[in-house]
Structures are given as C-alpha cells and as structure tokens.
Amino acid sequence: MICYSHLGTCQIFYTANLIRGRGYDTLMTIDLEQCEIKEFFAPRGMGQFGVKMRPDKQILTADQVCISSIPNYNDPSKDNSFYFCYYNVDPFIMELESYTFDYKGLFYIAGEKLLRWNQKDGIIVNADTLVNHYDRYKRIEAISLYRDHLYGIARADSLFSSKFDFIEIDLKRPDSIIRIFPLDIKSLEGFELQKIFLNTSTINCDSVRLFLTASDDRFPVITDIFEIFPEQKKYSRICSFTQEKWKALRGITNIHETDHTRCILALDLDENNTTEPTNGYFYKSKCPTDTLRPYDDDFFIYAKDKIDSATIEFIGIVPDGQDEQIVHLLNEPDIAITRNQNHHLAFRNKGNANTMHWRSLLMSVRYIHPSRMASGGPRRIRFKIYSGLRVEEADFDFTLPQLYPAGKNATFYICPSDAPIELFVGLDTIKSNGGYWLELQTDPNKKLLYPGKDSSGKYTYILTRPNCYSDTAYLNLKYHPLPIFNLGNDTTLCKDDKLVLNTHTNFDIPRWQDGKKRFTFTVDQKGLYWAEVRDTNWCVFRDSIQVDYIDTMPSKSRDEFICANTNFVYKNKLYQIGDSIIDILPAVEGCDTLQVIYIKESSTIKVKENLEVCKGKKSLYRGQIVQGDSTYIFNFGSTQCDTILELKVTAIDGILVKDTIYFCGENTKNYKGYTVKPDLLYRFQFTNQTEDCDTIILLNTISIQQNSGEEEIYICPNEKLFYRNIWMTPNQIYEVKAPSLSACDSIITVYTKDYPIVKSNIEDIDLENPETVIQRIVLSQGKLVSFSITPMKQIEIIDSNSFRIYATETQQYTISFTDENGCQWSESFFVFVNNEAQVYVPNSFSPNDDRLNDLWQPIASPFTEILECSIYSKWENRIFSSTSIIPSWDGNFNGKKCIPGVYVYLIKYKGPNGLIKIATGDVNLLR
Numbered sequence: 001m002i003c004y005s006h007l008g009t010c011q012i013f014y015t016a017n018l019i020r021g022r023g024y025d026t027l028m029t030i031d032l033e034q035c036e037i038k039e040f041f042a043p044r045g046m047g048q049f050g051v052k053m054r055p056d057k058q059i060l061t062a063d064q065v066c067i068s069s070i071p072n073y074n075d076p077s078k079d080n081s082f083y084f085c086y087y088n089v090d091p092f093i094m095e096l097e098s099y100t101f102d103y104k105g106l107f108y109i110a111g112e113k114l115l116r117w118n119q120k121d122g123i124i125v126n127a128d129t130l131v132n133h134y135d136r137y138k139r140i141e142a143i144s145l146y147r148d149h150l151y152g153i154a155r156a157d158s159l160f161s162s163k164f165d166f167i168e169i170d171l172k173r174p175d176s177i178i179r180i181f182p183l184d185i186k187s188l189e190g191f192e193l194q195k196i197f198l199n200t201s202t203i204n205c206d207s208v209r210l211f212l213t214a215s216d217d218r219f220p221v222i223t224d225i226f227e228i229f230p231e232q233k234k235y236s237r238i239c240s241f242t243q244e245k246w247k248a249l250r251g252i253t254n255i256h257e258t259d260h261t262r263c264i265l266a267l268d269l270d271e272n273n274t275t276e277p278t279n280g281y282f283y284k285s286k287c288p289t290d291t292l293r294p295y296d297d298d299f300f301i302y303a304k305d306k307i308d309s310a311t312i313e314f315i316g317i318v319p320d321g322q323d324e325q326i327v328h329l330l331n332e333p334d335i336a337i338t339r340n341q342n343h344h345l346a347f348r349n350k351g352n353a354n355t356m357h358w359r360s361l362l363m364s365v366r367y368i369h370p371s372r373m374a375s376g377g378p379r380r381i382r383f384k385i386y387s388g389l390r391v392e393e394a395d396f397d398f399t400l401p402q403l404y405p406a407g408k409n410a411t412f413y414i415c416p417s418d419a420p421i422e423l424f425v426g427l428d429t430i431k432s433n434g435g436y437w438l439e440l441q442t443d444p445n446k447k448l449l450y451p452g453k454d455s456s457g458k459y460t461y462i463l464t465r466p467n468c469y470s471d472t473a474y475l476n477l478k479y480h481p482l483p484i485f486n487l488g489n490d491t492t493l494c495k496d497d498k499l500v501l502n503t504h505t506n507f508d509i510p511r512w513q514d515g516k517k518r519f520t521f522t523v524d525q526k527g528l529y530w531a532e533v534r535d536t537n538w539c540v541f542r543d544s545i546q547v548d549y550i551d552t553m554p555s556k557s558r559d560e561f562i563c564a565n566t567n568f569v570y571k572n573k574l575y576q577i578g579d580s581i582i583d584i585l586p587a588v589e590g591c592d593t594l595q596v597i598y599i600k601e602s603s604t605i606k607v608k609e610n611l612e613v614c615k616g617k618k619s620l621y622r623g624q625i626v627q628g629d630s631t632y633i634f635n636f637g638s639t640q641c642d643t644i645l646e647l648k649v650t651a652i653d654g655i656l657v658k659d660t661i662y663f664c665g666e667n668t669k670n671y672k673g674y675t676v677k678p679d680l681l682y683r684f685q686f687t688n689q690t691e692d693c694d695t696i697i698l699l700n701t702i703s704i705q706q707n708s709g710e711e712e713i714y715i716c717p718n719e720k721l722f723y724r725n726i727w728m729t730p731n732q733i734y735e736v737k738a739p740s741l742s743a744c745d746s747i748i749t750v751y752t753k754d755y756p757i758v759k760s761n762i763e764d765i766d767l768e769n770p771e772t773v774i775q776r777i778v779l780s781q782g783k784l785v786s787f788s789i790t791p792m793k794q795i796e797i798i799d800s801n802s803f804r805i806y807a808t809e810t811q812q813y814t815i816s817f818t819d820e821n822g823c824q825w826s827e828s829f830f831v832f833v834n835n836e837a838q839v840y841v842p843n844s845f846s847p848n849d850d851r852l853n854d855l856w857q858p859i860a861s862p863f864t865e866i867l868e869c870s871i872y873s874k875w876e877n878r879i880f881s882s883t884s885i886i887p888s889w890d891g892n893f894n895g896k897k898c899i900p901g902v903y904v905y906l907i908k909y910k911g912p913n914g915l916i917k918i919a920t921g922d923v924n925l926l927r
Helices: 091-095 244-247 275-283 355-363
Strands: 001-005 009-016 022-033 036-045 059-062 065-068 083-086 096-102 104-112 115-116 128-132 137-146 151-156 164-169 179-181 193-204 207-216 219-228 235-238 252-256 265-268 300-303 309-314 325-328 335-341 345-347 365-368 376-387 390-400 410-414 435-437 459-465 471-479 491-492 499-502 521-522 528-536 540-549 555-561 568-570 573-577 581-583 593-601 604-614 617-619 624-628 630-636 642-652 654-663 669-671 675-676 681-685 693-702 709-715 721-723 727-730 735-736 746-755 765-768 769-778 785-788 795-799 803-808 811-819 823-835 865-872 879-880 900-912 916-925
Touching: 036 325, 096 193, 104 137, 137 164, 137 207, 151 179, 151 193, 207 376, 265 376, 265 390, 300 355, 300 376, 309 355, 325 345, 355 365, 521 528, 604 617, 604 624, 617 642, 624 630, 624 642, 630 865, 654 669, 675 681, 709 721, 727 735, 765 769, 765 803, 803 823
Parallel strands: 001 193, 096 137, 137 193, 410 471, 491 540, 555 593, 604 642, 654 693, 709 746, 765 823
Antiparallel strands: 001 009, 009 022, 009 252, 022 036, 059 065, 065 083, 096 104, 104 115, 115 128, 137 151, 151 164, 164 179, 193 207, 207 219, 219 235, 265 300, 309 345, 309 376, 325 365, 335 345, 376 390, 435 459, 459 471, 499 521, 528 540, 568 573, 581 593, 617 624, 630 642, 669 675, 681 693, 721 727, 735 746, 769 803, 785 811, 795 803, 811 823, 865 879, 865 900, 900 916
C-alpha cells in the first residue's frame, strides 16, 4: 500500500495466484477518506508484471527478485530506470505469504517460517531462518518494517483461530517475540477472514504510516483497512469494503506495497569507482606510517533534506588496536563532535550545516598509523550519514603493506664449542641482503659468528627498506653456562694413595680418556686423565687433570729456643731444653710431612724494628739520638733471657706530593705564590716549619676546552622537576652549567616538554542493589604501572590493572595512578548503592505436580538474608514455618494437601545495613 499526502489516496498492488504461476496483476487506487475504489484494471496475466512502475520502486515476484534503479541524483526528474532480476531463488519463496524489504534486507514469510534474504555484490545470499514454529503463535501472517523495527501479525492458539496479536520481532534476537497488543478483527457480511497484510507508507522523510489490510481468501474482497499506531499501542479501522465486483478475481495470495523508496540520500567516496593512480592513489600505501585520506578526488555527497549526523568507524577487528586512528583535520562551526575516539568519529548538525559543510568535514578525515611495526593486511572504514529516517553508508577498503621487520629482539644462547653460525636464526627473521650486522669481530665480512672467539653481548642488525624507514633488531648473545664440571687441579699423590675423580654433573654420563662412560674414575698411577660431558643444551665440555706420585714421605726440622729453667709447650705437653719432638703433620693437599723439633737454650731474644728520619735530621729513640742510614743495637736485661733490639734507621729526602690544576681559557694562574702556565710540569719544594721533612710538590698543568650540549627532558603535567639544581617547568628552555672536576663547566641547553595528560575510564557507579562489581582500569593513553585506592573499604585488588568492589553501601573513593613515565595523578569516583532490602514474594502458585509453579518460594535481593518465614490459614493457624534462607512451601500441611484459597505469609529478613524488617501479605493457592 502506498499513500501520497498530496493526492490523499493509497495505491494497492495485488498479485494474484502466484503459487500456481497464473493469474492477474491488478493495480487499484483507494480513496481512504471516502473508502472508494478510484481505479481498477488488470494489465497483464500469467504472473508477469505488466505495469510500468516508477523508477525508484522495488518489486518482488514469486519466482524472481527484481530490483530497479534509483532516480538520477543530479536530476531526479530523469527516468533512468532499469531492472536487475535474480533467478533460482530459495525454494521457500515459492510459498510466499508476506514480505517486506528495506536497506536492512529482505524479510518474508514462507513455509511457516520467517526468513531474511540478503543481497551482496549482485548475488542473492541464501536465506537465513529467523523464526520457525512457536508454541505461542502457530503462524505469523504478515510482516512489515516500520521505523527500523520489524512488526508482524500472529495468529494465536491455532491455525484456524480468529484471534490475532500485533507483535514486534527484535532483529538482534529474532527468537524473541514481543506482544504489543491484541487485535479484534471481525469479518464483514458473512465473509470468513482468511488473509491479513501489513503495509508501510512513506508520506515524506519524517512521516511513516502503518496499515493493516484484512481480506477474504475464498472471495477477493478487502473487508477492512486499519491504521496501526505501535507507539501508542492502539489501532483504528479507517475503511471497510464489500463491493461485489471484487468477486471477479480468484485466488488472491498476497497484497503489499510497491514503494519502499527512501528519501534521496547519496554518499560516494569514489563516484567513478576508479582506482587509477590519478584518482585512486590513496588506496595504496608504500609504508604503513603513510597518512591516507579515505576519499577520491571525485568524492560525492548529496542529500535532499538536511543531514542530521554522520559517523566514521572501523568495521571488523582492528589488528593493531589503538595504534590505528581515524582523525579529522577540519572543525566546522556548525557541526559538533559527539564522540571522538581512535576507532570512531561521530558528528551532529547544530542546525545550520549544509551539504558542503559536511563534505568539507568528511574530506578532512585521515587514517593514521603511527606505529612503524604495523600489521599488514586489509582494513575497512565505514562512513554513514543520516537524514531524517534515512541512512546511507560507504566503505573505504585499503590494504597496508606487510613489511618484514628486522626481527624480534631476543636473547640467543649458544655453546662455546659450536661451529660458526649465522645470527639470523636468533632473530626469527629471514636473511636479507639489505641488512647488516655491526659488532661481529672475527669475520671480516660480518656474516658469521665464531663461538668461543667472538664475545657474548648485544649484537645489532640493521635492515634498510626502500621508500620506508629502516628497522633495527637486537640480539643478546649469551653462552650457555658451564656445568658443575671440574676434575680439580693437577696434584701429586703419596705412594699407595688413590684418587677418585668425579665430574659432579647430572647432565650426562661422562666419557673418560679410555673411551668408556661412567660417573667416576679411580686413579692409582701417574698419568693425564680427562672426562667429557654433554649438557641438556647439547654443549660439549671437557676437563683434564695431571696426577703424579712420590715415593717417600717429606720431612722438615726446626729449632725452638727457650730460656733456662723454662718449659716448651707443644700439643698440651711440656718439653725441656735438650728434648726432641717427632711429629707427623697431616697434609691438606699432597702427602703427610715428618716434622722434628729440637728444644735448645737461648740467652737472648732478638727483635728487629725500622725507623725513617729526614735526611740531615736526627731523632730520639728510647732515650738515644739516632740519624739516617744507620743501624743501632739495643740490649734490654731480663731475669731469664736478654732482649736484643736491632733498629734500622733510613734517611729520606722529604714528603712527595703530586698535584694537577686545569686551565679553562686562562693564560696563567697563581699556585702557592708562583705564576704557572698551562701544559707544563713544575717541581716545588717547601720547607715545612712544623715537620722534620720538606714537602716536594710535582705540579702538572693542563689546558682544556669548555663543552656545550643539548638535552631534552619530559615533565609530568602540572608538576615541576628539580633538575641540574634548578626547578624546571614544561615547555621552557634553560641554560645551565654542568660543574666539572676539570675546571671547565659545560653549558647545557635544556628543552623541557610535558607528558600528555592521561585519564582513566573509572566513573561513578550507580547500583540499584548491593552487588559485586569488577572494574578494569584502562588509560586514555600510555601504560599503567601501579595504582592504589583509598579507602580500601569494600575493595579487593585483583591484579596490576583491575579491582573488585564488594558494594554494600555508598562510598567515595580516591584512586592514585602511576604511569610508565612516572607521572602520578588522582581521580575520585562514587559508588552509589541502594541499601534498601527487598524480598520478592509470589502472590500465587499451583502445586498440582505438573512441574510448573509447584512451589511457593520467596527470594531475597542481593545482600539480604531471610531469617524466618511462616504461612498462616484464614483461622490464623500456622501451617508452615522455615528458617532457610530460601524457604519453599509445597502447599501441604502434616502430609496432607491444603485446600485452595488465600493464605497469609509473614517473613522476617535482614538487609545489608543490618536492620531487621518484616514483610506480610497474601498468597493464593490454586489446584
């Protein structure tokens, strides 16, 4: 049905007897004010279309789908119509009952199914079943799209029932049917109601009407026309028909509108659909960091009415996440930004923006990928513009080149015994002639590394790329550590001794010099012994030991002098003058030693000392004047032994001191009263008035140049940094002196910049009931290093970027963040909790053992606890009592079924705030 406001009429298109493939196509015009037929004719039969339709119509027949062209955008008066027809359609369409179509796709009822049929690239995609056989509704009679919602008429109870419901089908959840309101549609003048059709009529872009047409299937008579108002949940009959001349038509199976045309709205990023270099160069990118503009030189946008809004967003998964961005370079004063994110831009017309303003804004959109390590492959960005009830979209498809990186920074372990290798295997990359290594030392061509010769450490591989950036990868080369494997140092064994050699390793069974494998080897004769093992890294290690033997025990002797009438103590025994001590000294290494000690009488004890004096000077020692380069003997008497002291006195010239001074642009300097010049060696001797010796100074004078340099530092937002003894703020230039021990200070120019302001995604939380909420922290940019929350009441830290709130009461929190730059800031948020305890109580139940509503169970809201529950009869007798947190009554008392009727419940419960409340009410027991 098509209604035109300027004509005040509706056009209804009848398709007759489509299932059998014969019949007539009938077109008529009905005046809805007078409810009269204005035109009536059957231009052509046999199931073919013979009526020339307007060029902006879409037409559906039983055995094919025909889609006509739309009017010329530049001149809508021109009729450039043509038809595209697709055959071999889904077999269900041969039982077509009702259909509707729009930019969302084609929806139709066939074979007691509700199906959706999509069209893509000129190919009809197989239909998807949306709804199939419902318990509540035996059949869906008719469907229609109205204001982006799919509505239908469903027959309730049975296939022959006259009860109907007006329903809504959620396209996101098509298995969920919403009943809007019932319909009371009665046949007129004895005709039995057989067919119902829904039709939408677009009067203008802002006015859409929904009509329901009821007809008799046996006789082609339109009985009623209703207008439905889904928003107000009501409908009204506007026309009824009983004309006899309709009886000439037979087998009417469908009635539907022929005009689903949308308001004229066009969006074309490349009107000529060309990808030639002159117009389509932006589709190609030599380097991932190139900035792309998602439109061609012939970018086209047209709207008959005012454009309300526009969105630009990525479609599908964005491989590199937040690194890929959509930005706009132009701000139009009449267009407001309503949403601005890396993957989504949204704009709204403030009221005065025209089509050219929108075109300028959309032409300023750019795709940016700042990361040099971009993932290659296809991308899709979708443009959408909205005008009234219309939406038009266009996709920008492009492909980023896959540039192979120099490699992944890695740590690579090798064996010292390995053969020369190429380091590409450690970087997990392919060998490229465009790359080169920096640090290889042994190989003059810098291609191979020689284990055991080249040192461990960081190796740098640089890969150059034409028309793009160079990439660098680092390989930290390490040698596998030596296992605990050591046969010991070379040794000499005593006669008849044996030595057990042990590798002390669990990697592998060692192989010894005799070619056999065993964990230990026993040495009993002179020779060179070695063992070889292979560790878990398949590295081979070898160690050897030289073992010699001696024939006799070594010996040594010494004299011990003691004074007369004294004893010598050795190993807790007393010995006198003239005794000999024979002892065996156990060897820590090697053989034991035979030691002989002779005890002898001594008349003196000799002591030696040294003394230094200045040359030409004398000194007093133990009451005697001594001078340099002389030896003195002192004898100290004793009752037993005398003590002889030998003093050696050495003469010295003076105290030698070395000193250095630096010249920073000066020609001369004063040093201890002397004028000195740079780059010379001076010798000064100063007589010391308080010491015995003079002081000799060797002075070295060095001339140096003053240095200068530049530095760049970043400072956190709204902070100052104490750097080089100066408090610095962002976006300033400072010149500071860097003190130097070599006299010339360096002049450093410091440029300060500020880190970007970072915010988190944490917002206020409003909860209807106490519950547990998990918050995951996401920063607007950068990386979160740590965070803390005060107070910790109701808070549990889960990991480094998420926490859990056991929300039982309203609380304000302050969360402190630290990002990867060391910047710190705080944000506050509220958790609002409705602490009012609630108990949900069923008002009726039917314990008839049909497994439906057999039990009466009250349920408490979260953090609310039921303490006690009781049921009373109308005579106030308690027939049920429970202290369970989920009480359950089966309708029995003392094992007998209670009679149907009204009973009273009393429930005592405690809420999250600790308050105890009582709830009472009635429950109806049904049998």
